[in-house]
Amino acid sequence: MRWPRTLLARIFLQLALLVLLSTAGWLSLFSHIDAEPRARETAQLAASAVNLVRAALFAAAPDKRPALFADFSSREGIRLLPAEAHDPIEPMPDMRFVRLLQRELEARLGPHTRVAAAVDGVPGFWVSFRLDDDDDEEYWLGLPRERAARNFARHWLSWSLLASALALAMAWFIATRISRPLKAMARSAAAVGRGQTPEPLPEEGAEELRRLAGAFNGMARDLERHERDRSEVLAGISHDLRTPLTRLRLEAELSIADESAQQAVIADIEQMEAVISQFMDYARAESGEAPQPTDLGALLGGLVDRQASVGRPLDAAIGELPECLLRPKALIRAVTNLVDNAWKYGGGEVSLRASAVDGEIRVEIADRGPGIPADEAERLKRPFTRLENARTNAGSTGLGLAIVERIARLHDGRLELLPNPGGGLLARLVLPVRR
Template identity: 50%
Template structure:
């Protein structure tokens, strides 16, 4: 998984909300841009008209005023309007205004009113402002710089509008979250129910509400869930009937073999075959019944492991037990015991001594390991062997079997929201590991 995949949200709720939020932000940004473009040209023309009016009024006042009073007039303009007048000199250090659309529009508008010889500057001799050149009575000799304060070109940011816009955006995001969460709520319920079906359970029917598409999806899922439940019940009934029908003649065959076959080795071989058939039938029933209806209870995992191993121990098969510190946990006792029995049988048939059962807690999970010193399982075959009716065609599967043992263990692991791992053991052999979440409360 790449870093980008880790950063992208995985839930439909968050992804949809982020997309809707992005759409809202883009719309708001677009409207702000349009507003800025719409008000820029009127503001530029207003500034140009102000410059033209001030230049014309100053020019007219200087022409009409008594020469002795011109200095006082210029002082009054500077104090009251902030307008300053300076004679233009060839040595003036002139810096032009920024070459933006706004100032180009101001320059073009002013030149159309005052003449093409009008000059603009952003600063003269280091003094910043809006500088406009003009001549008194259109004379080429008396050229002056008229400076307007630079704040005439500044645009006061509408903070009050920004606050209202932010509040509106926050309200829109809240409504978007409510809408998206309401739309995805049935999907989350459906995902939870599908997860329960995947664990072999039968959840309550999903409410068929919401948009018509969601109603149809919930209706189809409920129908599928009921069909699976009915099929499982029918399968269990069929296999139970087959078991009953087969075990009765098997019991008669065993009785007859013990009474009729005088040769001890032949009798033992027949009885072994009958026991193997009985074991195969039991595995079929275990797989067909499942454990989805068993209630989880708080139990001592170590005690369950010790009891199961003790029941399986025999003279030729006595696994070693190394129990770690494991607290009481919420487990399905029958399912976990059946899974452990299958792992032990798998180790006995296909592995080699010593066979050890270990328990411990690791990073919030209960680990139950069954270790042997057999030939192990190739990593490429691990997932395939977890499927029903599959076996590995090598020395590990010389013994006869149904290929259901690991499938039963895998189903039990899923029932506990855990998983089955088949790992290579250092020095040769296999580690069959049940990794179960440590649930301490019902």
């Protein structure tokens, strides 16, 4: 049997096993304790019936005994049979209760007393007796089987089932009280991992869970504050750097007479501005943007039109896409990064495909460049990582794919870097459909 994976199932299973084993143990103990007094009580009832029948037989004339036998059978459910040597007898089951019953009957009726479960094929609680100890003539007294049946099992089993049901309900309550805050914390931790700010966890329940929820809430608040401070610092740095860069560009255009030198300086300034923009894009991957119902097909169609207007036509095939919850600004930034990379390194032939497959949206940007080795794909998704071959250059910051990966995770999606059939790279952005 496979051990359950969830904490709720494990705690409940352990508590349930404890309850069931405890109930089984108590039932076994009660059964053992109950056997002796019940055997004594049953033997007393049987001995009393035998003594009454024996007295009636002594008092009745021999010719009246058949009528007496019939009266016993019809009124009291008691059967009397003369014991014969060839009578087929079914013994009682070999169990502790029967052994105790046999011992008690022998003590009351004599050592010759026998018990049987059936005589001549007639089931019941059969007890043998003699009219007196010196008489060899023996009779079978048949009592209803209920007289010897032990109602302990049914009586106690009903109570034990009720107690077990109540205990299992309490075990489920305890398990859910423990697992519910942990599940909420796992969801909040996943939200923090995606760069989101979760709702504060309720600080309730046991002392340990309250302290854990309080510590997590404090951590989430600290992370949010640090993220806000970082964004403010980066925004200030960006503003402070772009102002002198703009002045430098203006001075270069006005002061440098040599056109080639002027263009080189301007190119360096533009590269610096591009680096600053990439840093800012990585720092504000979600831009504080909330998810909203988005027509991704229209969004990608607008991107294709803008690329065509700047002289970079895409071979686009955008299928019918469902409207779902997305962050449109962050998503268009991710797709633009992939398209820019494809134009930069892809050899001038770039395609864009978008389709809905198995509850997912797949946006694929393919090129015919040198591609990426399969064993380097995951490493290149990390920040400030570059591949030292024809697909990169010294001017790259190594943040383009990291930005796309971060935005994909923000949407609970993923970025896949695959070889393009026929050569090149196929960058696939996979997003779950959320309505």
